[in-house]
Amino acid sequence: MTVRARQLVGDLRAMPHLATREEYWKYFEGWQLQAWDTDANAYRTPVVKSFLVETVGSRAKAPDPHEMLTQAGVSADRVDETLFRVTLKGKTGVCALAEAVDSRFLVFYTTLPAQWARRWLRSLVNECPWLDRVWLSAPVFNRLWRYVHECYPKYRYVRLTFAYDARYEAETPDELIHSRVQADANDDPLDQSLEMLRERRSSKCTLIDRVGEIETRLDGLRKVHRPFCSIVQLRVPAPGRGGHDFYFDGQVTNRSDNFTDHRTQLMFVLDLYRRSTEQAESILWTRLHSEPEPGGRLAEGAPILLKFEKRLPADVFRRWVDGIFGRRNNVFRLWGHPLNAGPDLVHVYGVDRHLWQRIYLEFAPDHLLAFLPEGTCGNTVHRLVTNVQRFVDPGVKAWVGDLPYDVVVGATPAPGGR
Amino acid sequence: MVTFLKDPVYQVNLMLHLLMPAPPAEAPIRPLLYENGFGLHSVERSLPLPVRVREAARRHSLSIVDAPAPDVVAHDLASTYLVLECKASSFGTGSTNAHQARGLILAAGDLREPLGLPATCPTPHGCLVYLMPQEHAEAMLCTIAELRNELRALALPICSTCTFGLEERDDGLYLLCSNADELPHRLASAMENPVMIQEGVVSRPLYLLPVLPSVSQGDEEARYCRQVFLETIWQTTLSMAGQSRVGAFPAELTLSVDEILNNATHGIWKFWHRREDVKYIRDSVKLYLLRALRGSGGLPSERVEWSGQRRAVVIHLTSMDELKVVRERLETARPAKLVKEHETRQLEFDLSQPPGPPS
Numbered sequence: 001m002t003v004r005a006r007q008l009v010g011d012l013r014a015m016p017h018l019a020t021r022e023e024y025w026k027y028f029e030g031w032q033l034q035a036w037d038t039d040a041n042a043y044r045t046p047v048v049k050s051f052l053v054e055t056v057g058s059r060a061k062a063p064d065p066h067e068m069l070t071q072a073g074v075s076a077d078r079v080d081e082t083l084f085r086v087t088l089k090g091k092t093g094v095c096a097l098a099e100a101v102d103s104r105f106l107v108f109y110t111t112l113p114a115q116w117a118r119r120w121l122r123s124l125v126n127e128c129p130w131l132d133r134v135w136l137s138a139p140v141f142n143r144l145w146r147y148v149h150e151c152y153p154k155y156r157y158v159r160l161t162f163a164y165d166a167r168y169e170a171e172t173p174d175e176l177i178h179s180r181v182q183a184d185a186n187d188d189p190l191d192q193s194l195e196m197l198r199e200r201r202s203s204k205c206t207l208i209d210r211v212g213e214i215e216t217r218l219d220g221l222r223k224v225h226r227p228f229c230s231i232v233q234l235r236v237p238a239p240g241r242g243g244h245d246f247y248f249d250g251q252v253t254n255r256s257d258n259f260t261d262h263r264t265q266l267m268f269v270l271d272l273y274r275r276s277t278e279q280a281e282s283i284l285w286t287r288l289h290s291e292p293e294p295g296g297r298l299a300e301g302a303p304i305l306l307k308f309e310k311r312l313p314a315d316v317f318r319r320w321v322d323g324i325f326g327r328r329n330n331v332f333r334l335w336g337h338p339l340n341a342g343p344d345l346v347h348v349y350g351v352d353r354h355l356w357q358r359i360y361l362e363f364a365p366d367h368l369l370a371f372l373p374e375g376t377c378g379n380t381v382h383r384l385v386t387n388v389q390r391f392v393d394p395g396v397k398a399w400v401g402d403l404p405y406d407v408v409v410g411a412t413p414a415p416g417g418r
Numbered sequence: 419m420v421t422f423l424k425d426p427v428y429q430v431n432l433m434l435h436l437l438m439p440a441p442p443a444e445a446p447i448r449p450l451l452y453e454n455g456f457g458l459h460s461v462e463r464s465l466p467l468p469v470r471v472r473e474a475a476r477r478h479s480l481s482i483v484d485a486p487a488p489d490v491v492a493h494d495l496a497s498t499y500l501v502l503e504c505k506a507s508s509f510g511t512g513s514t515n516a517h518q519a520r521g522l523i524l525a526a527g528d529l530r531e532p533l534g535l536p537a538t539c540p541t542p543h544g545c546l547v548y549l550m551p552q553e554h555a556e557a558m559l560c561t562i563a564e565l566r567n568e569l570r571a572l573a574l575p576i577c578s579t580c581t582f583g584l585e586e587r588d589d590g591l592y593l594l595c596s597n598a599d600e601l602p603h604r605l606a607s608a609m610e611n612p613v614m615i616q617e618g619v620v621s622r623p624l625y626l627l628p629v630l631p632s633v634s635q636g637d638e639e640a641r642y643c644r645q646v647f648l649e650t651i652w653q654t655t656l657s658m659a660g661q662s663r664v665g666a667f668p669a670e671l672t673l674s675v676d677e678i679l680n681n682a683t684h685g686i687w688k689f690w691h692r693r694e695d696v697k698y699i700r701d702s703v704k705l706y707l708l709r710a711l712r713g714s715g716g717l718p719s720e721r722v723e724w725s726g727q728r729r730a731v732v733i734h735l736t737s738m739d740e741l742k743v744v745r746e747r748l749e750t751a752r753p754a755k756l757v758k759e760h761e762t763r764q765l766e767f768d769l770s771q772p773p774g775p776p777s
Contacts (some may be wrong), residue, residue: 356660
């Protein structure tokens with residue numbers, strides 16, 4: 001490690017106060033060498049974590065990034081026109097940089113430890129209605145995977161993580177535990193203690209293999225185990241060693257020694273994401289009038305439909321709805337009052353906590369239907385698909401209007417060249 | 419057997435879902451009209467008849483509505499217009515509904531002037547469709563056939579007519595068309611036989627329009643629609659307060675009752691004419707806002723004012739924290755509860771007087 005890098009780093013908690021964008025980029029490149037970890041009392045190699053954040057939809061006007069960050073409860077001062085140093089209120093150390101990529105996206109770069117960084121970003125997004133994460137759903141990852149497959153040599157190693165957490169399934173019910181304990185009263189005590197564990201389904205699996213190997217096996221794996229449909233992380237290889245780990249919630253960890261390439265990959269993914277989101281918006285906001293009608297008109301849009309592979313059991317369905325609307329800071333960022341519209345049918349005339357947009361929702365054991373009035377940010381579509389795939393049904397299929405979501409995000413070609 | 423099939427608000431919302439772009443096999447309501455090339459043109463839009471038609475009708479002592487407003491108008495790329503009117507049951511030629519029916523038959527007979535199309539364009543094909551429970555569809559067909567013959571005899575322009583009947587069966591909800599030959603060929607073929615539009619238990623769809631002006635509903639449906647309407651008012655208010663951008667403090671946040679209602683009804687509010695309805699609904703929204711924002715945990719009463727002139731609640735804010743309080747109060751305030759508490763005193767409200775703090 002160079003003397004300069006050691007001087008710049010200081011410790012793992014805060015970033016230095018540098019004057020220009022170039023200095024920060026050099027700092028991130030140098031940061032990859034080594035840094036002094038005060039907790040571990042040793043040199044370690046921390047990494048840059050980037051967080052992709054969406055602001056407003058294509059037709060809405062976002063507030064100035066400075067205003068947004070202030071509303072989110074942090075201080076921001078300019079490095080240049082689009083780059084800001086972010087400090088926590090009442091603190092002096094720079095905890096992150098915020099880059100306004102355009103009027104739609106912000107990227108936060110930080111060297112905070114991953115756990116802290118995630119917690120910090122979660123509170124930032126929860127505090128500020130103008131911000132939402134970039135949600136990389138499994139079909140978006142499939143599109144990214146296509147890019148990796150087509151553009152990288154077959155011998156490069158990639159890393160794919162699949163995860164499904166049956167969050168709304170019941171844990172082992174009390175009566176079952178009780179009856180098993182009674183029945184096994186005379187058996188091995190070790191077995192009895194195992195029976196008392198409360199468990200539910202959860203799958204997480206990481207594949208690290210060559211591009212060519214994964215490509216040939218992925219479809220087969222998905223046929224035998226549905227959670228393989230739910231990609232939550234993909235490492236895009238870097239030009240040198242390592243790569244860039246993209247996570248489902250917009251976090252991107254630079255595991256390469258090249259920050260410039262890291263940023264290039266971010267811009268590529270944001271561009272893909274922008275195009276698919278804007279296409280979703282153009283479908284959702286389709287107006288059937290060429291001109292505003294003088295009569296009573298409906299500012300209509302196409303619905304989003306998420307169809308589950310299997311009908312949800314009644315208890316899971318109820319727990320899912322209660323889990324969303326019983327907690328204000330739920331992962332779906334939805335809020336409203338569930339109304340029973342029929343047996344196993346719940347309607348919510350609610351709001352999306354990102355941008356406080358209105359949203360109409362129909363929950364049923366076999367589908368989720370959402371209607372987004374004009375002006376809604378298309379990011380909502382990605383958030384719904386990502387979280388349903390992770391927590392409700394890994395094999396969920398989605399449509400934006402009558403167009404499959406896979407087509408909207410470019411994971412599969414459009415039917416009939418649409 | 420569900421009772422809401424004859425409810426006009428349910429029927430209008432069902433029509434909207436039939437016109438939505440959605441995957442036909444997977445959507446909870448099969449978008450039958452969209453599948454066959456139709457899209458939504460307008461809702462509750464008035465179709466004023468050409469003056470010469472009105473004059474001719476007067477000359478022959480016909481009772482007609484001069485500017486009928488059908489519930490829904492749908493159209494396709496071939497300039498075919500479906501003028502859809504929802505009814506709980508059929509009616510006879512002597513009924514007041516027949517005045518509107520004559521107006522609709524005449525308007526759809528030549529839609530160029532009623533829709534403001536160029537006089538030089540070819541006459542679009544208009545078809546008047548009455549939607550109702552299937553058991554009333556045949557009687558309705560007879561009535562509109564009689565009305566059509568009456569107008570044809572007077573050499574007035576008339577349109578095609580048919581009925582869509584809703585029928586609940588063991589396996590789902592079906593749509594049946596009587597007189598399908600009058601429809602454009604593609605739709606006529608699709609509706610030759612009864613079409614299942616909702617599989618399984620018949621239930622209400624999401625209501626994009628929970629209220630319509632001047633419709634009569636049964637108690638149960640009126641209660642349900644009112645509940646949905648209050649929820650849409652809640653979501654609209656929260657959305658407006660949430661999206662308000664306040665740069666510097668002190669600041670004023672204005673929540674206009676008419677703007678809330680207009681957004682909550684997708685613009686239908688402007689066309690509400692019954693004064694007692696308008697006053698009642700405005701009072702309910704005003705009451706909801708004041709009760710939600712004032713009181714313990716909220717802002718002091720003097721900071722949340724009612725402006726009778728602007729018909730708006732004006733909130734005086736001194737800091738970002740107070741704006742957060744406003745949002746949090748609205749997030750947790752359920753309008754159904756807050757309005758119900760004072761429902762019996764609704765009509766005692768006087769909009770010209772600033773209200774006191776809630777008890």
